[in-house]
Amino acid sequence: MTNPPATPTVVSSSWIKISFWLLLVAMLLSAWAVTFRVDLDPKVESDFFFSSEDPAFRASLQIADRFPAKPQLIVNAQGPDITSDEYVKRITRLTDALLADPDIDSVQSLTRGPTTPSAVLQSPVWSRLLLSDNPQATLLVALVNPDGGAELIARVEQILADQNRPSFSLEMSGVPYVVELIRRHLLRDLRTFSLAALWVFGLVISFLYRSVAPVAGTLLSCVGACLLTLTVLHLIGTPIGLLTANIATIVFVLTLSHTVFLTANWQRLHAELTPPQALAQAIRITFTASFWCMVAALSGFGSLLLANAKPLRELGISGMIGTSVAIIVAYGFYPTFLKSAKTPLSRTVRPTESTVLTKALGPATVAVACAAAAFGLAQINTDPSVFSYFAKDGEIRAGLERLDRGGGSSPLLLVVSDPAGQRLDSRPVNAALSRLQKQLETDPAVGVSLSLSILLDEARRAPLAAFLSTEQLVNILDSPRYEHIARSFVDDDRRQGLFFLRMRETDRQEPRQTIINRLTAQVDEAGLKTELVGGLYDLQGKLGELVATSLVRELGGLLAFFVLVAAAVSRSLRATGAMVICLAAVPVLLLGAMGHLGQPVDVISAPGANVAIALGIDAMIHLIMAVRRQRQTGASLRNAWEQACLQMRRPIVGAMLILAAGFGIFLLSSFPPTQRFGLLVAAGTLISAVMALIVLPFLVLVGRE
Numbered sequence: 001m002t003n004p005p006a007t008p009t010v011v012s013s014s015w016i017k018i019s020f021w022l023l024l025v026a027m028l029l030s031a032w033a034v035t036f037r038v039d040l041d042p043k044v045e046s047d048f049f050f051s052s053e054d055p056a057f058r059a060s061l062q063i064a065d066r067f068p069a070k071p072q073l074i075v076n077a078q079g080p081d082i083t084s085d086e087y088v089k090r091i092t093r094l095t096d097a098l099l100a101d102p103d104i105d106s107v108q109s110l111t112r113g114p115t116t117p118s119a120v121l122q123s124p125v126w127s128r129l130l131l132s133d134n135p136q137a138t139l140l141v142a143l144v145n146p147d148g149g150a151e152l153i154a155r156v157e158q159i160l161a162d163q164n165r166p167s168f169s170l171e172m173s174g175v176p177y178v179v180e181l182i183r184r185h186l187l188r189d190l191r192t193f194s195l196a197a198l199w200v201f202g203l204v205i206s207f208l209y210r211s212v213a214p215v216a217g218t219l220l221s222c223v224g225a226c227l228l229t230l231t232v233l234h235l236i237g238t239p240i241g242l243l244t245a246n247i248a249t250i251v252f253v254l255t256l257s258h259t260v261f262l263t264a265n266w267q268r269l270h271a272e273l274t275p276p277q278a279l280a281q282a283i284r285i286t287f288t289a290s291f292w293c294m295v296a297a298l299s300g301f302g303s304l305l306l307a308n309a310k311p312l313r314e315l316g317i318s319g320m321i322g323t324s325v326a327i328i329v330a331y332g333f334y335p336t337f338l339k340s341a342k343t344p345l346s347r348t349v350r351p352t353e354s355t356v357l358t359k360a361l362g363p364a365t366v367a368v369a370c371a372a373a374a375f376g377l378a379q380i381n382t383d384p385s386v387f388s389y390f391a392k393d394g395e396i397r398a399g400l401e402r403l404d405r406g407g408g409s410s411p412l413l414l415v416v417s418d419p420a421g422q423r424l425d426s427r428p429v430n431a432a433l434s435r436l437q438k439q440l441e442t443d444p445a446v447g448v449s450l451s452l453s454i455l456l457d458e459a460r461r462a463p464l465a466a467f468l469s470t471e472q473l474v475n476i477l478d479s480p481r482y483e484h485i486a487r488s489f490v491d492d493d494r495r496q497g498l499f500f501l502r503m504r505e506t507d508r509q510e511p512r513q514t515i516i517n518r519l520t521a522q523v524d525e526a527g528l529k530t531e532l533v534g535g536l537y538d539l540q541g542k543l544g545e546l547v548a549t550s551l552v553r554e555l556g557g558l559l560a561f562f563v564l565v566a567a568a569v570s571r572s573l574r575a576t577g578a579m580v581i582c583l584a585a586v587p588v589l590l591l592g593a594m595g596h597l598g599q600p601v602d603v604i605s606a607p608g609a610n611v612a613i614a615l616g617i618d619a620m621i622h623l624i625m626a627v628r629r630q631r632q633t634g635a636s637l638r639n640a641w642e643q644a645c646l647q648m649r650r651p652i653v654g655a656m657l658i659l660a661a662g663f664g665i666f667l668l669s670s671f672p673p674t675q676r677f678g679l680l681v682a683a684g685t686l687i688s689a690v691m692a693l694i695v696l697p698f699l700v701l702v703g704r705e
Contacts, residue, residue: 013276013280013339016279016335016336016339017336019331019332019333020332020333020335020336022332023224023328023329023332023333024333026228027220027224027227027228027333029231030224030227030228030230030231031227033227033230033231033234034227034230034231037234038230038231038234039234039239039240040187040190040191040230040240041183041187041240042183042186042187042190042239042240042241042242042244042245043183043239043240043241044179044180044182044183044186044241044242059532059533059534059538060413060534060535060538060539062532062534063413063415063498063532063534063535064534066415066491066496066498067413067415067487067488067489067491067498068487068488069143069488069500070105070143070144070145070146071143071144071146071174071175071176072141072142072143072144072174072175072411073104073141073142073144073156073172073173073174073176073177074139074140074141074142074172074173074174074403074409075094075098075139075140075142075160075170075171075172075173076132076134076137076139076170076171076172076173076399076402076403076406077090077091077094077137077138077139077140077168077169077170078134078136078137078168078169078170078171079136079137079167079168079169080136080167081136082110082135082136082137082138083117083118087168088110088111088117090163090165090168091109091110091111091117091138091140092111093163094109094140094159094160094163094170095107095109095111095112095140097159097162097163098140098142098156098159099112101152101155101156101159102145103144103145103147103148103151103152103155104142104143104144104145104152104156105143105144105145106142106143107140107141107142107143108126108129108130108140108141109130109138109139109140109141110130110138113126113129113130114126114130120138122461123458123461124454124457124458124461125450125454125455125457125458126458128407128448128449128450128454129141129448129450131407132403132406132407133405133406133407134402134406137406139406139407142156144176146176148176149180150180150183150184152176153176153177153180156172156177157172160172171399171400171402171403172399173399173400173403173404173409174409175410175411175536178386178389178400181389181390181396182242182389185389185669185670185671185674186242186245186671186674187245188670188671189245189246189666189669189671189674190240190245190246190248196665196668198219198222198223198252198662200661200662200664200665201219201222201252201256201658201661201662202215202219204657204658204661204662205218205219205256205658208654208658209263211341213337213338213340213341214263214337214338214341216337217259217333217334217336217337217338218256218259218260218263218334218337220333220337221255221259221329221330221333221334221337222251222252222255222256222259223252224329224333225251225252225254225255225322225325225326225329225330226248226251226252228325228329229247229248229251229318229321229322229325230247230248232321232325233247233317233318233321236317236321238314238317238318239314241310241311241314242311242314242603242604243311243312243314243315243603243604243607244311244314244315244318246674246677247315247318247319247322249662249663250319250322250611251322251325251326252662253611253615253659253662253663253681254297254322254323254326254327254614255325255326255329255330256655256658256659257293257615257618257655257659258286258290258293258326258327258330258331258334259330259334260651260654260655260658261286261289261290261618261622261651261655262282262283262286262290262330262331262334262335262338263338263651264647264648264650264651264654265281265282265285265286266278266279266282266338268282268647269281269282275339276339279335279338279339282338283331283335285625285629286622287331288625289569289621289622289624289625290327290330290331291327292565292568292569292621293614293617293618293621293622294323294324294326294327295565296558296561296562296565296614296617296618296621297319297323297614298320298323298324299558299561299562299565300319300554300558300610300611300613300614301315301316301317301318301319301320301323301610302316302320303316303554303557303558303610304316304319304550304554304607304610305317306554311603311604312546312550312603312607315607362690362694362695362698363694363695363698363699366585366690366691366694366695369589370585370588370589370592372592372596373588373589373591373592373593373596374588374592375592375596376591376592376593376594376595376596376597377588377591377592377595378595379595379596379598380548380551380591380594380595380601381595381598381599381600381601382544382545382547382548382551382600382601382602382606383511383512383513383540383541383543383544383545383547383548384544384600384602385505385506385508386409386410386505386540387400387401387404387505387506388600388602388672388673389602389671389672389673390671390672391670391672392672394670401505401506404447404504404505404506405504405506406447407447407448407502408446408447408448408501408502408503408504408505409447409502409503409504409505410502410503410505410535410536410537410540411500411501411502411503411535411536411537412501412502412503412516412519412533412534412535412536412537412538413498413499413500413501413532413533413534413535413538414498414499414501414519414520414523414530414532414533415496415497415498415499415530415531415532415533415534416433416436416496416497416498416499416523416528416529416530416531417495417496417497417528417529417531418432418495418527418528418529419527419528419529421495422495423471423493423494423495424452424490424494424495424496424497425470425471425473425474425490425494426470426471427470429528430452430453430456430470432526432527432528433451433452433453433497433526433528434453435526435527436451436453436499436522436523436526436528437449437451437453437454437499439522439525439526440499440501440519440522443515443518443519443522444504445503445504445508445510445515445518445519446501446502446503446504446519447501447502447503447504448501448502449499449500449501450489450499450500450501451489451497451498451499451500452474452486452489452490452497452498455477455485455486455489456470456473456474456477459473459476459477460473474486474490474494488500496531501519501535501537503515503537511541511544511545512537512538512540512541512544513541513542513544513545515541516533516537516538516541520533543603547601547602547603547606550606551587551591551601551606551609554610555587555609555610555613558610558613559580559583559584562579562580562583562613562617563576563580565617565621566579566580566620566624569621569624569625570624570628571628572700574699574700575624575627575700577699578695578696578699578700579617579620579624579696581695581699582616582620582691582692582695582696582699583613583616583617583620583691585687585691585695586609586612586613586616586684586687586688586691587609587612587613589683589687590608590609590612590680590683590684590687591609593683594676594680599676600676601676602673602676604673604674604676604677605673605676605677605679605680607677608676608677608678608679608680608681608684609680609684611680611681611684612680612681612683612684612685612687612688613684615656615659615681615684615685615688616684616685616687616688616691616692618655618688619648619652619655619656619688619689619691619692619693620688620691620692620696622648622651622652623644623645623648623652623692623693623696626643626644626647626648627640627641627644629644630643630644637700637701637704638701638704641697641700641701642697645693645697648693649693652689652692652693653689653693656685656686656688656689657686659681659682659685660682660683660685660686661682663677663678663681663682663685664678664682665678666678666679666682667679667682
């Protein structure tokens with residue numbers, strides 16, 4: 001091999017020194033910023049699923065504007081006898097304790113709201129609001145300040161802990177509580193498992209390299225890239241959110257991939273060139289492949305910007321920034337450590353006889369696995385219950401499911417009107433509201449249904465109510481004496497009404513949107529018209545559809561874009577087709593297996609397939625570039641592939657094992673979505689290594705001499 005001229009080597013050395021010191025200063029400043037300025041507490045709100053511009057979220061905002069209501073916390077209070085004096089006294093003490101909190105506006109319970117505890121059983125409103133399917137339990141419903149946040153939940157938890165007794169068991173639910181639990185899990189994973197993953201990465205890298213300078217350089221580069229990314233996100237106002245809680249690990253991986261392949265090429269050239277020349281040449285030949293890997297990763301994260309789901313868009317922005325930072329650090333900071341390494345990290349791999357890489361057994365096994373996995377794609381659940389965010393056998397999930405079975409837990413809001421434009425307090429329209437109320441309550445997915453019809457049924461129980469018209473009853477319910485309760489269910493001109501439904505999530509088999517479509521059909525059957533649909537239940541259903549759509553659209557778009565990348569890298573029609581087939585097999589195997597295993601693919605775990613593809617194309621691009629270098633020396637196609645596989649086998653397998661081990665640590669998380677994300681990426685990296693070293697060469701060489 002001809003040595004490169006001296007001048008480029010000198011320029012390269014000067015560039016390495018300058019970039020190292022500039023990036024070192026930037027990393028130190030970022031370390032200070034992350035320590036003292038950057039808020040690493042994940043921001044998870046009740047509207048975290050969608051951006052404010054999304055039509056689905058705007059519908060919920062319109063409903064909230066027309067029918068103002070505050071978030072609810074629901075407490076299930078179970079005792080041996082809900083009619084006993086002791087039980088009623090405990091409910092009274094608990095109600096008073098909750099009302100004493102400054103962020104709780106009101107509490108409805110057996111002892112606050114109904115005229116007497118015994119009156120609840122006959123009351124159309126209170127029986128629905130305070131009783132559950134469990135005859136040994138009643139509910140307390142607290143309307144809370146939406147800005148109360150984590151502090152409010154912590155105080156309520158303490159109140160429940162103080163009041164809890166063996167004979168008086170208390171469990172909490174409600175959107176603010178579930179959101180806070182998700183935030184806590186994300187924060188714990190961000191602090192604990194990201195740090196643990198870094199330790200695993202470090203141990204595996206140390207075992208692989210066994211040299212202080214490259215190990216230290218790799219770890220410092222990866223950590224520095226994470227710090228820089230977090231700082232940039234802070235500067236542009238992108239908070240740590242539902243998906244970006246794992247961005248540090250993703251950036252660590254992206255940086256690590258560049259350094260592994262750069263180190264492998266430096267190691268190979270070290271025995272043939274002088275140390276400065278080997279480093280300059282390694283940077284030159286590796287950067288081309290890394291550049292295309294960066295383009296592929298940018299396109300993958302960039303495709304998420306088109307999604308309506310806010311977490312996916314935030315991940316897209318964060319991923320694009322992290323991808324750019326990763327390659328800058330890998331080639332601007334890490335080379336200094338290779339420059340200081342005195343000896344090769346291990347012996348150069350020697351050519352051997354023809355390997356099994358081109359035999360059909362391995363590719364045939366992969367083909368059979370892909371065919372089997374394809375049948376699981378139709379079983380993928382992208383619309384799982386919110387309870388799937390918590391451990392299946394855990395106490396939190398069990399408690400939430402008990403509350404859910406009692407009367408539903410996820411709010412769904414239906415705004416209805418009369419097709420002819422009549423007022424809802426007119427006799428014929430009120431009759432239609434009553435029909436709809438009865439129909440909705442018979443649906444198995446509906447736990448509790450509250451509406452103007454129920455309020456009027458309650459009002460008609462009062463003495464002399466029979467002498468008042470429906471319009472007069474609504475006027476009374478809209479008075480200060482009754483805290484303007486009617487305004488929660490009918491608008492000012494009384495032409496639109498709200499049905500507030502608490503939907504059951506436990507054991508739900510149908511997609512949420514299928515259930516919502518069934519309920520809106522019932523609105524039509526009752527002679528009314530659906531104006532708006534909103535609430536968390538609706539948003540989660542639309543999110544499930546978006547996740548399913550993104551799996552097809554974004555993965556399909558990525559593969560289409562990767563055709564261009566593969567063509568630019570391989571400059572061969574057959575090699576391009578082989579790369580695309582191998583890349584397409586990765587999500588088929590991953591998602592098909594998730595379908596067969598019955599594992600949900602939620603908004604947190606779904607991006608694992610994108611990350612796996614990005615890692616998979618890295619290995620293939622570096623392998624193709626090695627083949628091209630072999631072809632430039634005059635080697636035949638088959639010999640070029642065999643030599644390239646021998647050269648790149650160690651870095652590809654090493655990189656994939658490192659990444660799989662790092663992401664595998666997330667399987668120890670107590671947060672199931674994080675477990676599923678780690679599983680998808682870890683399995684995807686191992687599959688990618690098989691595709692790159694076994695299937696790709698076979699597809700290119702089969703039928704060729």
